[in-house]
Amino acid sequence: MDYQDLKHTLSYLHAEVNRMETMAGTLSAIERDHYNKLTNFEQRELVDIAVEEQSAARQLGTMKQMCLAMAQKIEELKNAVDRGQLGENTEHAETH
Amino acid sequence: MLRLIENWIRSSINETMDKALTRIVKDQYIENLSEMIPTSNKVGPINLMEIAMRASQGLPVARPLGSPLHFSPWDKILFNPVHLYRFPTPENVGINTSVTIGHRARKPLTLSIPVMVAAMSFGGALSKRAKIALAKAESIVGTATNSGEAGLLEEEREAAQLFIGQYNRGGWMNTPEKYKRLDAIEIQLGQGAQGSTPQRTAVKNIGEDFRDVFDLKEGEAAQIHSRLPGVNTQDDFIQLVRRLRDETGVPIGLKIAATHHLEKELQIAVEAEVDFVTLDGAEGGTHGGAPTLQDDVGLPTLFAITRAAEFFARKGVMRDINLLATGGLVTPGQMLKAIALGADGVYIGTAAVMALVSDQMVEALPFEPPTSLVVYTGKMTDQLDVDRAAFNLVRYLNACVHEMELVAVTLGKTALTDLSKSDLCTLDPFISKATGIQLGYVSPENQQQFFEETRPLFDNMAEEYKETQNEGMPLH
Numbered sequence: 001m002d003y004q005d006l007k008h009t010l011s012y013l014h015a016e017v018n019r020m021e022t023m024a025g026t027l028s029a030i031e032r033d034h035y036n037k038l039t040n041f042e043q044r045e046l047v048d049i050a051v052e053e054q055s056a057a058r059q060l061g062t063m064k065q066m067c068l069a070m071a072q073k074i075e076e077l078k079n080a081v082d083r084g085q086l087g088e089n090t091e092h093a094e095t096h
Numbered sequence: 097m098l099r100l101i102e103n104w105i106r107s108s109i110n111e112t113m114d115k116a117l118t119r120i121v122k123d124q125y126i127e128n129l130s131e132m133i134p135t136s137n138k139v140g141p142i143n144l145m146e147i148a149m150r151a152s153q154g155l156p157v158a159r160p161l162g163s164p165l166h167f168s169p170w171d172k173i174l175f176n177p178v179h180l181y182r183f184p185t186p187e188n189v190g191i192n193t194s195v196t197i198g199h200r201a202r203k204p205l206t207l208s209i210p211v212m213v214a215a216m217s218f219g220g221a222l223s224k225r226a227k228i229a230l231a232k233a234e235s236i237v238g239t240a241t242n243s244g245e246a247g248l249l250e251e252e253r254e255a256a257q258l259f260i261g262q263y264n265r266g267g268w269m270n271t272p273e274k275y276k277r278l279d280a281i282e283i284q285l286g287q288g289a290q291g292s293t294p295q296r297t298a299v300k301n302i303g304e305d306f307r308d309v310f311d312l313k314e315g316e317a318a319q320i321h322s323r324l325p326g327v328n329t330q331d332d333f334i335q336l337v338r339r340l341r342d343e344t345g346v347p348i349g350l351k352i353a354a355t356h357h358l359e360k361e362l363q364i365a366v367e368a369e370v371d372f373v374t375l376d377g378a379e380g381g382t383h384g385g386a387p388t389l390q391d392d393v394g395l396p397t398l399f400a401i402t403r404a405a406e407f408f409a410r411k412g413v414m415r416d417i418n419l420l421a422t423g424g425l426v427t428p429g430q431m432l433k434a435i436a437l438g439a440d441g442v443y444i445g446t447a448a449v450m451a452l453v454s455d456q457m458v459e460a461l462p463f464e465p466p467t468s469l470v471v472y473t474g475k476m477t478d479q480l481d482v483d484r485a486a487f488n489l490v491r492y493l494n495a496c497v498h499e500m501e502l503v504a505v506t507l508g509k510t511a512l513t514d515l516s517k518s519d520l521c522t523l524d525p526f527i528s529k530a531t532g533i534q535l536g537y538v539s540p541e542n543q544q545q546f547f548e549e550t551r552p553l554f555d556n557m558a559e560e561y562k563e564t565q566n567e568g569m570p571l572h
Binding site: 029032048051055058061062065069 | 193204237238487491494498
């Protein structure tokens with residue numbers, strides 16, 4: 001893969017990870033809303049579903065944070081490619 | 097007929113009580129059953145029971161679940177809600193509950209909630225069914241469970257989405273084929289309830305499944321040494337951390353019992369560049385340790401967290417080394433206060449086990465304790481309904497984290513990790529001085545003035561301290 005391809009791939013990954021972050025955030029909000037609605041009913045089964053929805057909301061929130069961290073890493077990689085530092089870093093890593 | 101029986105019962109009780117009270121009033125203490133009241137008051141009911149157990153067994157008493165003493169004064173610390181100075185968080189904004197452990201690691205560990213199940217080993221502590229239930233629950237809520245000092249239990253590994261394993265003093269997780277299957281490695285050098293003392297599981301308490309997981313020969317006891325095999329110098333420890341990090345890429349941590357020598361221990365951890373440190377306070381639980389180790393050894397969790405967080409800040413490694421707190425954390429308030437004081441995450445042990453058996457303890461009571469459903473040597477481990485137990489813990493964790501989120505809302509925060517000491521106040525001037533939490537009695541502007549005006553009180557204490565040091569006397 002040449003540098004141009006690598007840059008395009010990183011740009012694609014960055015855009016998709018950002019999209020996943022937005023999707024996770026939206027789904028998390030929906031799940032949280034479901035939790036609030038389901039806890040209005042005093043039925044054991046519905047409350048248990050609500051608890052699972054709340055867990056899902058938190059895990060989607062976590063996915064959002066993971067996407068943010070990954071997007072930042074990809075951005076760093078893109079910058080390194082732009083500066084032509086990637087080859088040097090790889091060589092450095094191999095010495096350890 | 098019923099009325100007749102009722103009258104007969106009433107009159108029998110009345111007569112019995114009359115006789116008992118008359119004897120209590122008239123008899124000398126020496127022949128009086130009520131002698132137990134002052135004796136028990138003097139010695140304490142727990143101590144009285146344990147005196148009898150020691151007298152009967154002649155061995156250290158194996159007390160389960162840790163010390164009954166409360167060393168960490170969590171109840172003297174309160175959160176500071178906001179109204180206008182800073183606005184509370186709108187209710188439609190989700191509170192971020194996630195936390196990442198090991199930012200520097202090649203494969204950091206990201207949890208959905210900052211609460212994990214503490215190190216309770218299969219065999220040494222819990223049954224296989226209990227371990228699987230804990231792992232299932234943690235997977236549902238998106239957090240990690242911990243192996244404890246054990247080998248790799250396949251069923252637990254399969255049930256756990258995120259699995260922290262202990263590189264342990266027994267050596268049972270310490271081979272590459274086992275530790276390479278972990279999501280984080282916690283090098284276990286001690287625990288709050290037992291310090292760094294050796295422990296041994298007798299052959300009579302070791303079943304076939306235990307032998308398989310621990311790679312023990314038939315008739316061989318399971319021995320936990322006071323030192324980690326192969327680690328006899330500080331450099332050995334540093335080399336071990338580097339080797340594990342290079343081989344696995346997962347976060348590598350150190351778990352120790354909280355101690356007054358804390359900063360000296362942490363200095364080695366900083367030099368070894370560990371990814372996280374787990375501090376187990378003196379209130380830490382155990383499957384069955386000696387009461388003296390539980391009650392009289394270690395440093396309380398609250399002070400261990402504040403001292404460690406301050407040390408990491410001084411060394412400039414707060415972002416590099418995560419602090420995990422454990423030991424006696426039972427309520428969501430205590431867990432969140434630990435986070436506000438500097439912990440990135442907390443482990444819960446006793447509370448998780450109690451949540452697990454909550455609605456199933458009726459199967460054991462009143463003739464057996466609830467723990468007989470979950471401890472490896474328990475008589476009723478086969479009766480634990482794994483899925484029901486797991487969902488009990490899911491509900492408990494959801495309730496706890498939801499309560500934490502409510503506190504975050506009233507503090508005007510959007511992430512649990514954003515909480516800090518400034519969100520707390522204390523009602524105790526000594527805690528204020530020791531931890532850096534502001535004193536709730538006086539306004540933030542008057543804190544300095546308050547302590548300056550009351551300085552003679554502290555000076556007198558400092559003088560007394562100096563005198564005792566000069567005389568070579570212990571400080572009381």
